[in-house]
Amino acid sequence: MENIKWTDMQYNVMFEPVSNIRDKASDFEKCLESDFPNKFNILPNMPNVPYSAPRMLANNMHGLSLNISAESITLTHNIVNENDEIKVSDFMNKVYSLEAILKQIQDKELFSGIILRGYMDLHENPVEYIQKHFMKKLLEREIFDLETKITFKISDKYYVNITLGNLRKNENESLLVIELDINDRYRYNFKRKESPYSEKNSMNNINSILSDILTEKIYNFLENGDLDVRNIKLGTN
Numbered sequence: 687m688e689n690i691k692w693t694d695m696q697y698n699v700m701f702e703p704v705s706n707i708r709d710k711a712s713d714f715e716k717c718l719e720s721d722f723p724n725k726f727n728i729l730p731n732m733p734n735v736p737y738s739a740p741r742m743l744a745n746n747m748h749g750l751s752l753n754i755s756a757e758s759i760t761l762t763h764n765i766v767n768e769n770d771e772i773k774v775s776d777f778m779n780k781v782y783s784l785e786a787i788l789k790q791i792q793d794k795e796l797f798s799g800i801i802l803r804g805y806m807d808l809h810e811n812p813v814e815y816i817q818k819h820f821m822k823k824l825l826e827r828e829i830f831d832l833e834t835k836i837t838f839k840i841s842d843k844y845y846v847n848i849t850l851g852n853l854r855k856n857e858n859e860s861l862l863v864i865e866l867d868i869n870d871r872y873r874y875n876f877k878r879k880e881s882p883y884s885e886k887n888s889m890n891n892i893n894s895i896l897s898d899i900l901t902e903k904i905y906n907f908l909e910n911g912d913l914d915v916r917n918i919k920l921g922t923n
Contacts, residue, residue, distance in 0.1 A: 690864060690904070692772040692804035694749075694764040697781045698869075699798035701788065703737040703757045710791050711742055714754060717783040721750055750780075759784060774802065774900065778893050785889055795884040799845075799869025800892055805853055805861040812852040812862035819911040820850065838915045843873040843885075844895060846915060848907070864908075866899065868892050890921030 704710075711728055722744040729741055737756040745751040749764040761784060763777055781800070788795070808815055813832045820834055833851035840846060847867035852860040870888045873881050885891070898919045899907075907913040 688806050688808075690804045690806045692774065692802055694762065694803045695772045695774065695777045696763075696801040697761040697777075697784070697798070698758065698801070699785075699788065700758050700796040701792050702794040702796070704792045705737075705756055707754065707756050707791065708741045710787070713787050713790070714742065714752075714784070717787050718744070718752070718780065721748075721780065722746055722752070726752075759788065772802070772804075774896070781889065781893075793883075793886075795888070796882075797869055797871045797874040798884055798889060798892070799867060799871065800896055801868075802866045802896065803864070805863045808862050812860055815862060816850050816852070819908070836913075838913065839872050840895065840915055840918055841920070842877060843881075843888075844868065844870050844891065845872050846895060846899070846913075846918075848913070862908075864904075866896065866904075868895050868899075887921055894919050894921035 708728060708731055711726055715722065715726055724746075725744075727743040729739075729743070731741075738758065740753050740755050742754040743752065747766070749766045749770075751762050751764075753760045753762075761777075761780060763772060765772060778800075785798075816832050816834060820836070821832075831852055831854070833849065835847060835849045837848075838846040845868065847865075849863075849865040849867070851863045853863045854860040869892065870884055873884075895918055899913075903913055
């Protein structure tokens, strides 16, 4: 089985609104100044603008973009050239820099997560591959395109979502698409009364879960349809 080519990665965090977050633009700019040397696009502070509307935007020629609102931050990296590939550790370093600034401003994070997307060439039909490994009851039917999502939970706090599908290069050729979405929204959805905000080490745990899956589990999952989350390694405080 060939290696997965990771093509885009995203960090998302939701937090209690900070109405004056625009005033902290220089702090965010400083932590990512090597990525965005031309500074941020600071949007006008209009009255009655929803908290979800962007306050600061930035992007660069290498496919990195940032969107900061009064209640959320989204950092996205998409590859620009076909030969490029996402470097997970480099991206996570940027995430930790943003997290550190955010916690100084607002430490009441509601939930956060990482999404990693990629594809691999199986040299066989990925629709048939997904059917065979994950949806055996559909083997008798001819399916043209297919997408399936599998969700696990860890420690009653974290979701591990794995989405598999096919990306068509042309009518007769397609690639297997993989998306990993790891977040602490399970806690937010079902344990909010006891734990209304993310733990201080939630991003460490999310990164550890992601690293464990990438280094120990993803290829066994793709080959055998099995992902043992009982021994997933969590980070430290």
